[in-house]
Amino acid sequence: MPYHIWAGQEDVAPLVVGVGDPSRARLFASLMENARLVNENRYPVYTGHVGNKRISVVAHGIGGPSAAIALEELKMLGMKTFVRIGTAGSFGELRVGDVLIAAAAATPGGGVLGAYFPGHSPPLAADPLLTVKLAEALKAPVGYVVSSDAFYAEDPGFVEFWRRRGALAVEMECATAMALGWLRGFRTGCVLVISNIVGRHEAVDLGPKFVKVFKKVVEVL
Numbered sequence: 001m002p003y004h005i006w007a008g009q010e011d012v013a014p015l016v017v018g019v020g021d022p023s024r025a026r027l028f029a030s031l032m033e034n035a036r037l038v039n040e041n042r043y044p045v046y047t048g049h050v051g052n053k054r055i056s057v058v059a060h061g062i063g064g065p066s067a068a069i070a071l072e073e074l075k076m077l078g079m080k081t082f083v084r085i086g087t088a089g090s091f092g093e094l095r096v097g098d099v100l101i102a103a104a105a106a107t108p109g110g111g112v113l114g115a116y117f118p119g120h121s122p123p124l125a126a127d128p129l130l131t132v133k134l135a136e137a138l139k140a141p142v143g144y145v146v147s148s149d150a151f152y153a154e155d156p157g158f159v160e161f162w163r164r165r166g167a168l169a170v171e172m173e174c175a176t177a178m179a180l181g182w183l184r185g186f187r188t189g190c191v192l193v194i195s196n197i198v199g200r201h202e203a204v205d206l207g208p209k210f211v212k213v214f215k216k217v218v219e220v221l
Contacts (some may be wrong), residue, residue, distance in 0.1 A: 004043060068180060071184070087206070123181055
């Protein structure tokens with residue numbers, strides 16, 4: 001049994017949708033049939049059905065290190081495809097509520113991926129075929145994001161630096177999911193809803209948008 005996710009292989013579906021926020025995991029579970037909480041230790045995991053598709057939803061927490069633990073253990077339990085449905089802060093081109101498919105990520109050296117790939121650059125790309133399917137189903141733009149473990153580190157210089165280099169948004173877990181997908185052998189897709197423009201604080205209810213995104217992701221998979 002994995003150290004943190006106290007579940008058996010029969011409890012986890014091959015397709016796992018990952019979110020950072022436990023309340024979003026509960027929201028997605030409410031959209032499934034016969035959803036049950038198969039783990040509540042550290043990382044809430046729900047498994048149920050949408051139509052004839054068996055799906056698990058995990059709340060993997062915030063940041064790459066937290067997500068890495070969940071992904072490693074879910075892979076041990078039989079996960080074959082992982083799709084992150086999360087939030088991101090736009091560098092200016094995308095507006096709040098827009099959907100972005102992250103095909104790749106940039107991240108500073110070191111950190112959790114430095115432990116996995118010491119002295120080397122990890123493979124920071126999502127599964128290409130899955131990325132195309134998600135983009136077509138959601139009719140969303142495809143681009144690359146910056147994955148940062150320091151939520152409050154962004155400043156105007158940070159935004160301008162990455163905007164000049166073509167990045168569209170910043171978030172915290174895509175790089176880790178992408179790298180571990182190639183390392184451990186599971187497909188990874190990253191779907192992001194823009195929750196704010198970096199440097200601004202806006203209170204927007206994105207629940208209805210996440211419901212639509214979840215349904216589309218499940219449909220295409």
